[in-house]
Amino acid sequence: MTGPALDFTYQSQPMRVVFRPGAVPHAVAAETGRLGLRRVLVVCGERGQDTARAVAAAIGDECAGVHAGARMHVPAPTAERAVEAAREVGADGCAAVGGGSAIGLAKAVARRTGLPVVAVPTTYAGSEMTPVWGETVDGVKRTGRDPRVLPRSVVYDPLLTLTMPSAQSAASGMNAMAHAVEALYAPDASPVVALMARDGVRALARALPDVVADPTGPAARGSALYGAWLCGACLGATSMGLHHRLCHVLGGAFNLPHAETHAVVLPHVLAFNAPSAPSATASLRRALEVADPARELYELGGRLGVPRSLAALGLSSADLDRAVDATLRAPYANPRSASAGELRAVLQAAFDGAPPPGDRPS
Numbered sequence: 001m002t003g004p005a006l007d008f009t010y011q012s013q014p015m016r017v018v019f020r021p022g023a024v025p026h027a028v029a030a031e032t033g034r035l036g037l038r039r040v041l042v043v044c045g046e047r048g049q050d051t052a053r054a055v056a057a058a059i060g061d062e063c064a065g066v067h068a069g070a071r072m073h074v075p076a077p078t079a080e081r082a083v084e085a086a087r088e089v090g091a092d093g094c095a096a097v098g099g100g101s102a103i104g105l106a107k108a109v110a111r112r113t114g115l116p117v118v119a120v121p122t123t124y125a126g127s128e129m130t131p132v133w134g135e136t137v138d139g140v141k142r143t144g145r146d147p148r149v150l151p152r153s154v155v156y157d158p159l160l161t162l163t164m165p166s167a168q169s170a171a172s173g174m175n176a177m178a179h180a181v182e183a184l185y186a187p188d189a190s191p192v193v194a195l196m197a198r199d200g201v202r203a204l205a206r207a208l209p210d211v212v213a214d215p216t217g218p219a220a221r222g223s224a225l226y227g228a229w230l231c232g233a234c235l236g237a238t239s240m241g242l243h244h245r246l247c248h249v250l251g252g253a254f255n256l257p258h259a260e261t262h263a264v265v266l267p268h269v270l271a272f273n274a275p276s277a278p279s280a281t282a283s284l285r286r287a288l289e290v291a292d293p294a295r296e297l298y299e300l301g302g303r304l305g306v307p308r309s310l311a312a313l314g315l316s317s318a319d320l321d322r323a324v325d326a327t328l329r330a331p332y333a334n335p336r337s338a339s340a341g342e343l344r345a346v347l348q349a350a351f352d353g354a355p356p357p358g359d360r361p362s
Contacts, residue, residue, distance in 0.1 A: 019225075023155050032062060040095050051160060079105065122160045
């Protein structure tokens with residue numbers, strides 16, 4: 001028996017993806033050359049300088065310099081310094097090497113200057129697949145969508161993730177899954193996004209335990225990075241909901257670590273939304289092969305060793321009401337509306353680290 005008639009809109013992102021073990025640094029030079037760039041500024045954080053300098057060396061005479069100024073949540077002064085660095089060297093493009101902070105910084109440059117970006121992800125953050133930018137101004141994380149910040153090319157090299165510590169790998173992978181989970185119940189979701197989301201969540205859920213057990217295993221690293229790519233693509237194709245809104249507030253206002261915050265909050269927001277998102281919940285049941293996806297994500301985080309509570313990340317109970325107020329200041333798309341009291345309950349559960357309430361198929 002066939003289902004209901006399909007009715008959806010899906011817009012693919014205009015970018016090129018290279019996915020290959022050992023692709024870096026030479027594939028990056030090939031991509032900047034393909035784009036005709038002659039003054040490339042390589043952007044990274046302090047910890048990513050070795051890889052960034054290898055990329056710079058491969059780009060050769062077309063590299064204008066290395067700017068190692070990336071910071072978590074992209075503070076506005078950090079963004080302005082990067083723009084100034086790009087202008088000082090006459091950059092005509094950026095190569096971003098690192099996780100969400102490095103790629104986010106390159107996006108800040110692109111948003112102000114229009115310079116094209118080639119992204120080289122070293123974590124599972126997924127920012128490279130989206131036209132979403134984020135910057136922190138006076139303790140408030142501001143986000144938006146702008147086609148100028150979408151990388152023109154993305155080079156995925158699983159070997160770059162071999163040195164990512166187990167704890168960071170686990171949290172970053174859970175962060176990636178959050179992108180797919182929210183995409184499944186987004187108002188602009190589509191069957192194409194649902195396919196990517198299910199495959200991305202399935203790949204990460206299977207690979208992350210192996211990554212944590214053996215961080216240098218190339219097969220699991222490749223599967224995890226593949227899953228992160230798909231999950232990031234889901235985020236790039238849909239609107240963000242309550243989960244991302246909460247995490248942006250917690251990161252921008254309270255400087256909580258990005259990936260770990262996503263890992264803690266995800267099961268609780270999913271449990272809250274599940275009654276109003278039956279199709280998304282059914283997709284996650286299939287992807288995770290469980291009856292209760294929210295509880296499984298909570299338990300998976302425990303097995304991977306990620307923090308389970310916002311308290312463990314440094315939030316205080318006195319911050320919860322401030323977080324609720326900040327969340328309510330801006331609209332967001334979500335399958336279930338949330339009152340201040342309901343938001344407070346979700347945050348309290350995440351703060352305490354208790355298991356989310358059970359959910360079973362009807």
